[in-house]
Amino acid sequence: MTGHDWNPDLAHTDRSEHTGQRIARVRKLRNLSQEGLATLANVSRSLIAKVESGSKPATPSLVAAVARACSVDPAEINGQPYRGTDKRSDAVHATIPAIRMALAYVDVAPELDMPPRTLDELALELVRLQKFQKAASHIRLGALLPAVLEELTVQVMESDAPRAWRLLNRAQSLAGSLARRLGYHDLAQVVVERTSVSAQRAEDPHLPHLVSLGRARLLMTLGSWDVALKMIKQTAGKVDQDNPVSTEVFGSLHLSAAIAAARAGKVSDAWEHHGTATEAAARVNPRDRRDPYGLQMNPGNAAIHGCAVAVELGDSDQAIRLDQGVDLAREKVTDERRAHHELDMARAHLWANDHDKALKRMIAAERTAPQMTRFHPSARETVRQLVRVHRRVPEPLRVLENRMSL
The missing domain is CATH 1.10.260.40 (lambda repressor-like DNA-binding domains)
Structure with missing residues (x-):
């Protein structure tokens, strides 16, 4: 920095x-x-x-x-990006310029101070970065990602090897996810275009489908739910479910379709897509789950998405009922996904006027994935509303409000 x-x-x-x-x-x-x-x-x-x-x-x-x-x-x-008040609290945003620069190299390779690491070494580094993503450790991910992007860019320009393109696509996807979560939608759009190019050179039949999924998720963020939904449906129709990985990709597409339909207010479509995804998750034998793309396509994530669909539809009662069947201690999902579920349920309990439970779920979300929670717009809205409805703000809520710099 x-x-x-x-x-x-x-x-x-x-x-x-x-x-x-x-x-x-x-x-x-x-x-x-x-x-x-x-x-x-x-x-x-x-x-x-x-x-x-x-x-x-x-x-x-x-x-x-x-x-x-x-x-x-x-x-x-x-009000994004949510900037800090000093260099320490603003550290995650200080990584964005370097990520932008690393993604700007297209026809000319960056000049490195030393030779790039081998593909084996970079693959191991990407595994570490994916762990940071799953833990919603934005600062550590952002700090290490630019170097990996630049080194892989050199690798693909020197070798044009499909494996190098696959690794670059994975690094680009990490950059896009981080940019979208922090509110840098212009950067997320750049990443979508970069992943489209790398997917074509990677010799992986699933990557073009995942590029469409990334494009659809960005469209959902921007409010184009109908277009996103149409794109996901078309993509899902192209997936051959002839192996567990293909089925995971198919199911993940339908999970996102369920959320897009819910935000568009299409109740029956939302639950139909969620049902299709749930069936896909059940078809994959747990012993065959490899999850090479970090999609978390399993029954636990499908159940969590059911609650999310209800929340997006504004049906707090349904969300709370579905939540009773979710056991986060048993479900195999990442800390980021767990925290997002806690956030969804905090919203549901807030709408149901159960402010104590809403605060409890917000605290659980922040404890599980603090950086994701503090940078999430819905989390900040929920905390603001909880502060507003309390005549005397509870100390845990006041502490949470201060950590979010609200």
């Missing part, structure tokens, strides 16, 4: 402004009334009013719909 990586102007943005206030500000810049914005975003005026006043949290679906209606990036509505 150099002395120029940290931008104090970005780090000292107004943290007191909540999502509803940002929606109001963008709406007024577009000369829209609450009624006008509600019409464009296909929601009720009362919902816009409640979110703008801070009496109701903004869901990812609402944020994306408002962003589309106002022609802005959802990250602007969410």
Whole structure:
């Protein structure tokens, strides 16, 4: 990290402004009334009013719909990226310029200070980076990723070996996931295009399908749920389920389709895709699960996604009922996925006005994957709302609020 990586102007943005206030500000810049914005975003005026006043949290679906209606990036509505107040708290963002630079090399190889590591060595390094991703350790992942991207770029330009392209595709996918989670959607779009190229050279039949999945997930983040859903359906139809890995890819596509359909308000489609994914997960013998792409396509993740579908549909009662059948101590999912489930259930309990359980699940999410939780827009919305509804803010909630710099 150099002395120029940290931008104090970005780090000292107004943290007191909540999502509803940002929606109001963008709406007024577009000369829209609450009624006008509600019409464009296909929601009720009362919902816009409640979110703008801070009496109701903004869901990812609402944020994306408002962003589309106002022609802005959802990250602007969410207030992302969430910069720190000093170099230590801003460390994860200081890695982004180096990742951008590493991804900029296309026709010309970067000049390294020493020869790149061998493909075997870089493959082992990628295994380590994938562990950081699964643990939602954004800072450690971001710090090590640029060097791996640059070394693999040199490798593919010198050898054009399919294995080098496969490893580069994996490193690029890690960069895209990190960029999307931190709110750098422009960078995530660059990664999608880079992975499309590397997938074509990697001689792996599954990678083009996963590129489509990555593109669809970005579209979902930007609020294009119908387009994302159509893309996933088309891709899933091309997957030959002739081996366990293909079935895992097929099931993962349908899990994402379920979330896209839920955000689009297509109830029956959402549950149909979730059912298809659940059946796919059950067809894979546990002894045959290799999960080479980190998809976590297993019954436990499918069950967790069932709760997520209910949350995205705004059905807190259904989410809470489904959660009773989820045993996180038994399910084989990553810390990041566990924390995301805790966050979803915190939202569900908040909507059900069970604030104690909502706080308990938020604390569990932050304990499991602190960096993911602190940088997640929905987590921040939930914490803000919990603070708002408490006449006397409990100390654990106050501590969580301070750690998020809200």
